[in-house]
Amino acid sequence: MGQKVRNPESIRDLTSEELQGVLSGVGASAGKALPQRVKIVEVGPRDGLQNEKTLVPTEVKIHLIDMLSEAGLPVIEATSFVSPEWVPQMADQVEVMKGINRRPGVSYPVLTPNLKGFQAAVKAGAAEVAIFGAASELFSKKNINCSVDESLQRFEEVTKAAKEAGVRVRGYVSCVLGCPYEGQVSPDKVAQVAKRLYSMGCYEISLGDTIGVGTPGGMAELLEAVSREVPVDALAVHCHDTYGQALANILIALQMGISVVDSSVAGLGGCPYAQGASGNVATEDVVYMLHGLGIQTGVDLPKLMDAGAFICRSLNRKTSSKVAQATCKL
Amino acid sequence: MGNFPTTVKHCLSYEELIQDYPWLARWLQEEKRALTHEYPEFVKIVEVGPRDGLQNEKEMVPTGVKIQLIDMLSETGLSVIEATSFVSSKWVPQMADHTEVLQAIHRSSHVRYPVLTPNMHGFQDAVAAGATEVAVFGSASETFSRKNINCSIDESILRFEEVICTAKQRQIPVRGYVSCALGCPYEGPIESTKVAEVVKRLYELGCYEVSLGDTIGVGTPGSMAKMLHSVKKEVPSSALAVHCHDTYGQALANILTALQMGICTVDSSVAGLGGCPYAQGASGNVSTEDVLYMLHGMGIKTGVDLSKVIEAGDFICKALNRKTNSKVAQARGDYSVHCHMKKINT
Numbered sequence: 001m002g003q004k005v006r007n008p009e010s011i012r013d014l015t016s017e018e019l020q021g022v023l024s025g026v027g028a029s030a031g032k033a034l035p036q037r038v039k040i041v042e043v044g045p046r047d048g049l050q051n052e053k054t055l056v057p058t059e060v061k062i063h064l065i066d067m068l069s070e071a072g073l074p075v076i077e078a079t080s081f082v083s084p085e086w087v088p089q090m091a092d093q094v095e096v097m098k099g100i101n102r103r104p105g106v107s108y109p110v111l112t113p114n115l116k117g118f119q120a121a122v123k124a125g126a127a128e129v130a131i132f133g134a135a136s137e138l139f140s141k142k143n144i145n146c147s148v149d150e151s152l153q154r155f156e157e158v159t160k161a162a163k164e165a166g167v168r169v170r171g172y173v174s175c176v177l178g179c180p181y182e183g184q185v186s187p188d189k190v191a192q193v194a195k196r197l198y199s200m201g202c203y204e205i206s207l208g209d210t211i212g213v214g215t216p217g218g219m220a221e222l223l224e225a226v227s228r229e230v231p232v233d234a235l236a237v238h239c240h241d242t243y244g245q246a247l248a249n250i251l252i253a254l255q256m257g258i259s260v261v262d263s264s265v266a267g268l269g270g271c272p273y274a275q276g277a278s279g280n281v282a283t284e285d286v287v288y289m290l291h292g293l294g295i296q297t298g299v300d301l302p303k304l305m306d307a308g309a310f311i312c313r314s315l316n317r318k319t320s321s322k323v324a325q326a327t328c329k330l
Numbered sequence: 331m332g333n334f335p336t337t338v339k340h341c342l343s344y345e346e347l348i349q350d351y352p353w354l355a356r357w358l359q360e361e362k363r364a365l366t367h368e369y370p371e372f373v374k375i376v377e378v379g380p381r382d383g384l385q386n387e388k389e390m391v392p393t394g395v396k397i398q399l400i401d402m403l404s405e406t407g408l409s410v411i412e413a414t415s416f417v418s419s420k421w422v423p424q425m426a427d428h429t430e431v432l433q434a435i436h437r438s439s440h441v442r443y444p445v446l447t448p449n450m451h452g453f454q455d456a457v458a459a460g461a462t463e464v465a466v467f468g469s470a471s472e473t474f475s476r477k478n479i480n481c482s483i484d485e486s487i488l489r490f491e492e493v494i495c496t497a498k499q500r501q502i503p504v505r506g507y508v509s510c511a512l513g514c515p516y517e518g519p520i521e522s523t524k525v526a527e528v529v530k531r532l533y534e535l536g537c538y539e540v541s542l543g544d545t546i547g548v549g550t551p552g553s554m555a556k557m558l559h560s561v562k563k564e565v566p567s568s569a570l571a572v573h574c575h576d577t578y579g580q581a582l583a584n585i586l587t588a589l590q591m592g593i594c595t596v597d598s599s600v601a602g603l604g605g606c607p608y609a610q611g612a613s614g615n616v617s618t619e620d621v622l623y624m625l626h627g628m629g630i631k632t633g634v635d636l637s638k639v640i641e642a643g644d645f646i647c648k649a650l651n652r653k654t655n656s657k658v659a660q661a662r663g664d665y666s667v668h669c670h671m672k673k674i675n676t
Contacts (some may be wrong), residue, residue: 097636133506212661215627216586228636244620244657245627255367277661285579292550292580322579326547 002230035259037296039075041206041236042068042283045096046077046111048268050089051279052315060314062099067307068265069103070147072299073283077130081117097124109170112146115157122165129162130170131196133156135190136179139210143174152196159200168221171197172238176207176222177214180273187225195229206262211273212242216252219270223256226299236260240282241320242271246281247289254295261286266308267320282321284308357390370594372631374410376541376571377403377618379646380431381412381446383603385424386614387650393427395649397434402642403600404438407634413443416452429459444505448479453493457500464497465505466490468532470525471514474545478509487531494536506537507573511557512549512584515608519553522560530564539569541597544584546608547577551587558591568639571595574616576655577606581616589630596621601643602655617656619643 017097045065051058061079068076078100084091093110102108109128112118121129133151134140138215140148156170162169175182176190194205207226213221219237226235235259239246250261264280287299305324312319319325380400384391395416403411411433419426428445430676437443444463447453456464468486469475475483490506497504510517511525529540542561549557554572561570572588572595576582585596599615606614622636640659647654 014376132672215624217628241657242661243623244582244617245624247579248586248624251583251586271661275663277663282579288578289550289580289583292554320611322576324604326609 004078006010013039014295034254034293034295037245037256037258037259038285038290039220039236039260040073040283040297040299040314041075041077041260042073042265043077043238043262043280044068044265044268044283046080046090047262048264048266048280050080050087051269051272052089052317054315056314056315058095058099060311061092061096064258064265064307064311064314065096065100065108067303067310069101069106070300071201071303071307072297073106073304074298075107075109078110080111081121081124081126081182082111082113082127090263094120094124097126107168109168110239114154118161122167126167128168128170130172131197132172132174133193133200134174135185135193136175136182138181138198139175139179141182148193151198152193155197156200159202163201164212169200169202170210171200171202171205171272173197173205174208174210177209177218178211180211182209187222190222191225194226194235198230200236202259204236205230206236206238206260208238208262209246210242212245212277214239214249216248219249219252220256223253223258227257232257233259235261238262240271240279241267242277242279243279247285250281250286251289265304265321266312268311268315278320282308282319282323284321284323288323337630339666342437344484344617346365351400367590369589369628369630370592372594372633373589373625374571374595375407375408375618375621375632375634376410376412376492377600378412378573378597378615379403379600379603379618380426381415382597383599383601383615385415385422386604386607387424387652389650389652390424393434394432395646396431399600399646400431400435400443402637402645404436404441406638406642407440407632408639409440409633410442410444413445415446416456416459416461417446429455429466432456432461444503447493449489449585450492450496453496457502461502464493466493466532466537467509468528469505469509470520470528470629471510471517472477473516474510474514477516483528487528487535490532491535500537500567503538504536506532506535506540507543508532508540509545511542512544512553513546515546523556525557526560526564529561529570533565533569537569539571539595540565540596541571541573543573543597544575544581545579546606547575547612547614549574550580551583554584554587562591567592568594571597573597574615575606575614576602577609577612577614582620585616585621586624598623600639600656601647601659602621603646603650613655617643617654617658619654619658621658623658636654646661 028154079093079096079197080090081093107129108129108313110126112121112129150285159169173193238285239249249296263283263286265283290297308324412432414428415425416428442463444465445456447456447460447464494504508528532540574584598618598621600618602617604614606612643659
């Protein structure tokens with residue numbers, strides 16, 4: 001920048017050049033070189049299984065998580081501390097947390113919708129938690145029975161307690177590219193919610209295309225809006241493949257500087273809003289694309305596919321991963 | 331830049347900054363224009379379902395069903411529908427009714443109906459049956475060429491030269507295809523320069539357009555970009571098309587890359603008809619519905635009515651007694667969500 005760095009008290013004290021420099025750094029800009037490394041956040045054991053109809057035995061969940069740890073995934077969302085009344089699939093949350101073989105260097109975040117869930121999670125040994133906001137008022141009301149503001153107040157209790165306990169918090173925003181009730185969602189609204197979660201202390205915000213309706217144009221617009229409020233290094237994309245758009249949306253996100261991608265082994269987890277349709281994007285397909293682009297992930301694709309094959313056998317269902325389906329006969 | 335504390339960078343909202351730095355909005359727009367991708371305003375879809383799709387389906391499809399499928403597709407706004415293939419029925423029994431199909435379809439004045447013609451014999455039969463556009467298939471892989479059509483790349487091009495010359499004389503446009511553009515089931519990765527060489531030869535012989543086929547769907551945006559970079563040095567983008575297979579789920583990401591590189595013609599197959607003969611149980615062609623959904627969502631025009639394509643896909647899947655491969659068609663099957671989705675994307 002050529003200017004001597006001062007110590008401004010407020011962003012308003014910056015000169016025009018200094019501000020331009022700051023913004024160039026924090027803003028997402030399309031056309032950047034692709035990241036050299038992408039962190040995959042594996043949500044299969046939680047988001048995936050939560051949306052599968054068949055109830056999965058605890059040992060199967062534990063074995064799945066252990067296999068995923070062996071496959072080199074750096075973050076594996078293990079379970080959810082919600083009331084088993086609402087999500088029976090996650091009723092064995094404590095048992096799963098205590099039963100998994102925690103690999104050094106791997107994070108095992110768990111969902112905690114409120115302070116009670118947080119306390120139970122910490123008691124069960126959780127070192128990282130996740131909270132879920134929404135960019136749509138109607139979705140928030142229908143999903144967790146309160147407004148977006150009310151939910152953020154609830155989460156503030158969690159982030160305060162987490163700070164005191166030295167526990168990291170990841171924030172999620174749902175319906176970032178569309179809502180099953182409201183239809184279109186404004187990118188600025190998403191940016192506001194993301195910013196609040198970030199200011200509360202979430203180290204990373206995952207932007208979820210909950211019903212998979214997004215396309216690359218919308219994704220680019222969204223990321224431009226959000227990255228004005230939250231640094232791009234602290235953003236992740238959580239794309240659903242309900243309309244087959246996930247990999248294209250992830251590619252655009254990478255081109256805009258995103259380097260954290262959520263996905264689900266074998267594409268576990270259908271869409272609760274579109275019967276029979278797919279939901280989460282398959283980790284195998286994402287890893288195939290990233291490795292094809294020369295991007296490092298630390299993931300061993302054959303081992304990942306083994307984990308996918310294992311859980312599909314247990315669930316007695318076909319994989320949703322195209323890479324897994326393609327076994328070359330030659 | 332990193333000298334400023336994070337809190338300073340993020341304590342104020344964008345709206346507040348605009349008040350103090352009115353030039354900010356304009357500056358951000360300029361930054362955006364300099365770095366954002368340019369996409370074509372219009373993309374031509376080449377519908378290959380009735381030929382490439384059905385050819386790779388196990389079930390034999392009655393002639394009446396094929397005709398009805400093509401007629402339904404003709405009503406969707408598609409401007410190119412590959413109707414059938416004049417290959418020997420010994421090799422491709424599914425296409426044995428080529429003459430009947432071509433003569434019975436209702437030809438819309440807005441639509442072209444190219445047919446495959448692997449050699450002069452096929453070309454003559456096609457013209458006798460009323461074909462007004464033909465297609466020839468080359469390969470970027472020697473082994474694939476030998477295994478698929480029993481001759482080398484060079485020999486195949488000599489064969490096509492005859493077809494193209496005759497077609498030129500009769501003012502029949504010829505479309506060229508190059509298979510294995512991003513990988514071969516026998517040879518593995520294919521050099522992009524080799525692909526460029528074959529594409530150039532077909533173009534110089536007289537093909538008005540050359541479609542680059544990722545025959546086994548192994549390509550990723552990286553290999554797609556590399557291949558297009560080489561090919562574009564030899565042939566203008568306006569004469570190129572991409573034919574992506576979705577065997578590894580990469581098709582839409584690869585198509586997006588192609589659009590970013592100036593390609594504006596995309597091949598696809600209604601309902602994702604046509605599995606992959608090299609990967610048992612795996613998918614093949616990318617679904618027209620899914621491609622349209624992406625393009626329309628990006629504001630790119632195609633002239634095609636997505637709902638009508640979904641109907642045509644529904645029809646052929648019922649006739650084949652199989653599920654659609656299109657994710658859009660699967661999602662739209664749930665009507666409770668349908669009305670909200672219309673608000674977002676059509």
